[in-house]
Amino acid sequence: MKSKWFVTLFGAVPFAAAVIFLQSCGGEGGPINGGNGGLPSVTKEFEALLTSNQRNASYVGPQACAGCHGDTGDHWEQTMHAEKKVTCERCHGPGSVHVSGPSKDNILTYPKVTNSVVCAQCHGPIHSQWTFSQHSKFISDPVEEAVLDPARYGKSSRCVACHSGLFRTQVVDGGVDIPNMDDEAIRTIAEHTLSDVPQVANCATCHNPHSNTGNLTDDGKEVQLRHKIFNDDISKVGPGATAASFTTFDHICAQCHNGRGTNPADNRLEAGTARPSMHDSNQYNMLMGFGGVEGSGPVIRNTAHANAPGQCSKCHLPDSRHTFTVSYDKSCAPCHTAADAAARIQSTKGEVIDELLALRYLMENWAAITFGDRDLWDYTSLITAEGKTPPDQTLVPIEVKRARHNYYFVIRSGDYGAHNAPYAKHLITIGSQNMQRASSGAAQGSSRQSLSFDQKLAILEADRARARDADKLAWDE
Numbered sequence: 241m242k243s244k245w246f247v248t249l250f251g252a253v254p255f256a257a258a259v260i261f262l263q264s265c266g267g268e269g270g271p272i273n274g275g276n277g278g279l280p281s282v283t284k285e286f287e288a289l290l291t292s293n294q295r296n297a298s299y300v301g302p303q304a305c306a307g308c309h310g311d312t313g314d315h316w317e318q319t320m321h322a323e324k325k326v327t328c329e330r331c332h333g334p335g336s337v338h339v340s341g342p343s344k345d346n347i348l349t350y351p352k353v354t355n356s357v358v359c360a361q362c363h364g365p366i367h368s369q370w371t372f373s374q375h376s377k378f379i380s381d382p383v384e385e386a387v388l389d390p391a392r393y394g395k396s397s398r399c400v401a402c403h404s405g406l407f408r409t410q411v412v413d414g415g416v417d418i419p420n421m422d423d424e425a426i427r428t429i430a431e432h433t434l435s436d437v438p439q440v441a442n443c444a445t446c447h448n449p450h451s452n453t454g455n456l457t458d459d460g461k462e463v464q465l466r467h468k469i470f471n472d473d474i475s476k477v478g479p480g481a482t483a484a485s486f487t488t489f490d491h492i493c494a495q496c497h498n499g500r501g502t503n504p505a506d507n508r509l510e511a512g513t514a515r516p517s518m519h520d521s522n523q524y525n526m527l528m529g530f531g532g533v534e535g536s537g538p539v540i541r542n543t544a545h546a547n548a549p550g551q552c553s554k555c556h557l558p559d560s561r562h563t564f565t566v567s568y569d570k571s572c573a574p575c576h577t578a579a580d581a582a583a584r585i586q587s588t589k590g591e592v593i594d595e596l597l598a599l600r601y602l603m604e605n606w607a608a609i610t611f612g613d614r615d616l617w618d619y620t621s622l623i624t625a626e627g628k629t630p631p632d633q634t635l636v637p638i639e640v641k642r643a644r645h646n647y648y649f650v651i652r653s654g655d656y657g658a659h660n661a662p663y664a665k666h667l668i669t670i671g672s673q674n675m676q677r678a679s680s681g682a683a684q685g686s687s688r689q690s691l692s693f694d695q696k697l698a699i700l701e702a703d704r705a706r707a708r709d710a711d712k713l714a715w716d717e
């Protein structure tokens with residue numbers, strides 16, 4: 241697999257060495273344990289997390305903790321943090337009171353210790369990058385739903401497993417079996433998320449604070465990642481995968497960015513006619529090339545992108561930059577120059593968008609001829625949302641159901657061919673072929689060539705938003 245990495249387009253250029261950013265001054269004052277060894281001081285934001293029982297405590301050093309928390313101490317000993325004297329108390333706060341009367345109320349612990357403020361004391365620049373990313377933001381709806389109906393939004397839909405960094409850390413990575421949790425436990429974690437750590441994915445979600453994990457970066461560095469950065473075993477997230485396997489998939493990004501078991505088999509398409517079966521999170525499926533209706537001929541599943549050793553992190557964390565945005569000069573090297581990458585993105589997106597619109601036009605024409613209304617090709621709840629009455633779905637041939645699955649599959653991934661251009665194009669081609677069959681070869685091409693790029697994109701993004709709304713309606717019912 242990895243040998244493809246060396247098939248580069250412009251010759252191998254060494255990667256820029258990853259740079260560690262540390263804040264030179266972590267804020268004012270704060271108690272220091274026998275000299276802070278050049279580490280930044282404790283911050284006010286961190287102190288604000290401490291309980292009143294702990295405010296007057298003093299620092300006792302890691303040996304004092306090891307006596308009772310031996311395992312954690314042993315693991316921590318192996319880490320870069322131990323080497324740099326980042327002791328237990330730098331994250332858990334001063335421990336003298338706790339040591340003389342251990343309780344969860346006199347030491348900083350779950351849930352508040354998972355707040356990124358703890359790490360920001362020293363990793364200021366990385367923390368600021370992260371605050372620019374969607375991961376530091378919060379989509380409250382799925383978590384609020386889990387407070388109201390934990391059995392549904394916690395256990396069966398597992399919304400909180402991907403939309404609450406805290407839930408993922410404590411429950412999913414804590415190895416707790418979700419279906420066996422009682423509703424009250426789910427509700428409590430969802431409430432803690434809303435009140436204490438309203439973050440989709442924070443430092444402690446991705447990094448194990450105590451242990452080296454062996455999940456190395458693409459250049460072989462141990463950065464205590466909870467999951468692998470490279471995993472090409474798609475069976476755990478493939479069509480029909482159980483909620484348990486796609487929620488716990490061992491991949492630092494695809495544990496959340498997967499298609500949630502989306503299934504393109506004909507019988508599933510016949511059964512699921514209300515809304516698209518993939519979530520907006522199907523980027524891993526797209527990168528690896530699985531989850532669309534592929535037809536019976538040869539399938540181009542991968543580009544070299546899926547085989548880059550860092551997979552998502554290669555492009556989305558160049559030089560460990562935690563905004564999770566790509567940069568053409570750093571992410572795409574050594575395979576493309578920045579100019580080549582930019583040009584390829586522009587032409588690929590243009591082509592994919594045109595082809596998607598052409599496919600949409602085929603579906604519209606089919607609906608106009610069959611039902612006298614161009615909008616009736618769509619999933620039923622999306623039609624209902626437009627104030628129209630959807631046709632009986634037994635009157636919609638399987639070819640149309642395949643085409644609309646592929647249409648939404650490409651749109652919802654949101655990258656318009658950047659991740660896996662050959663697969664995206666293949667799915668659109670299969671969709672178009674199916675529409676030709678449904679229309680007995682009478683299908684017409686697109687009439688939208690005169691629109692600007694932005695106008696075309698707006699049509700597709702509107703469909704993506706409609707699909708999201710259909711998801712929302714489904715859980716509001």
Ligand code: HEC
Pocket residue numbers: 300301302304305306307308309328329332334335336338339342343344347348349350
């Ligand atoms: C004398 C034994 C002892 C020592 C020493 C000790 N702890 Fe504890 N610690 C405990 C016990 C017992 C609990 C569980 C308290 C409870 O469940 O109410 C605990 C709980 C904790 C928790 C919360 C765990 C959870 O499940 O939420 C943290 C964090 C913690 N200790 C950190 C430390 C740190 C850091 C030190 C060193 C400064 C330390 N402990 C020293 C016995 C000790």
Ligand code: HEC
Pocket residue numbers: 302305306309312313314316321326327328329330331332349350353354409444448449450
């Ligand atoms: C870099 C920050 C950091 C350091 C250093 C650190 N912890 Fe933690 N600790 C955390 C975070 C964040 C959590 C909650 C997330 C989790 O459970 O993985 C946690 C959870 C815990 C817990 C409760 C959950 C569990 O795993 O049992 C205990 C007990 C604990 N730490 C003890 C310690 C001790 C003892 C040390 C020193 C040997 C230490 N920690 C060093 C950040 C840190």
Ligand code: HEC
Pocket residue numbers: 260262279280319320321324326330331358359360361362363443444447449462463464
């Ligand atoms: C008191 C300061 C301090 C705090 C608090 C702190 N770190 Fe660090 N961290 C460091 C230092 C120092 C290094 C070593 C950097 C170097 O010199 O290469 C480091 C290294 C790391 C590394 C790279 C490990 C390696 O082997 O290169 C990771 C990942 C990391 N920290 C994550 C975290 C997370 C997550 C938290 C919060 C749970 C946290 N840190 C809290 C100071 C801190």
Ligand code: HEC
Pocket residue numbers: 379381382393397398399400401402403486487495496497498500519520521653654708712715
């Ligand atoms: C397998 C992980 C996973 C599960 C389970 C999951 N989501 Fe998501 N969801 C994501 C990811 C990842 C995104 C972001 C995709 C993107 O931005 O391209 C997302 C996006 C969303 C959005 C759109 C956010 C926006 O920016 O407008 C909503 C709303 C949403 N999810 C609601 C839910 C609800 C409700 C549930 C439960 C019924 C749920 N999700 C279950 C991973 C998941």
Ligand code: HEC
Pocket residue numbers: 258259260261356359360363366367368370375441442443444445446447457458459461463465469492550553554557559560562
């Ligand atoms: C969504 C997952 C994710 C989140 C959230 C996250 N990280 Fe990371 N982090 C990674 C990955 C992946 C890498 C390895 C990137 C690479 O390949 O260089 C990394 C690398 C690092 C490194 C090593 C940097 C180096 O130059 O070697 C540090 C330190 C670090 N993260 C700290 C943090 C801190 C602090 C936060 C919170 C503000 C955080 N991370 C949040 C995934 C994450």
Ligand code: HEC
Pocket residue numbers: 374375377378379401402403404405408440441445492493494495496497552553556557564565
């Ligand atoms: C705990 C679940 C989780 C993990 C782990 C995770 N993400 Fe996300 N990610 C999300 C959710 C949910 C959103 C959408 C947040 C929103 O819209 O507010 C998101 C948003 C994003 C976005 C922004 C999308 C946009 O619409 O602008 C990017 C890019 C991204 N993630 C990449 C990554 C990468 C790369 C990794 C691995 C290093 C990763 N994510 C790990 C859940 C996760």
Ligand code: HEC
Pocket residue numbers: 493494497523524525527545546548551552553554555556566571585653654655656658659
């Ligand atoms: C070859 C580089 C590359 C790899 C590998 C890659 N991405 Fe991307 N990704 C991109 C580019 C480029 C875009 C931006 C497309 C654009 O210009 O809008 C993007 C866009 C995204 C978006 C935003 C989509 C939106 O809603 O706008 C998310 C989320 C995302 N990627 C997540 C991931 C995840 C998760 C992985 C791993 C499974 C991954 N990416 C792997 C290059 C990559």
Ligand code: HEC
Pocket residue numbers: 245247248249543544545547548554555566567568571572573574575576581582584585588657658661662
């Ligand atoms: C591991 C090497 C590697 C990395 C890193 C990489 N690419 Fe690629 N990319 C390739 C290869 C190989 C192809 C296929 C080239 C071909 O078929 O001509 C490709 C194809 C593409 C395509 C499809 C265009 C076409 O001509 O079919 C786009 C778009 C693209 N890359 C953009 C990017 C962007 C943007 C980045 C960085 C964010 C990136 N790539 C990172 C190796 C890479």
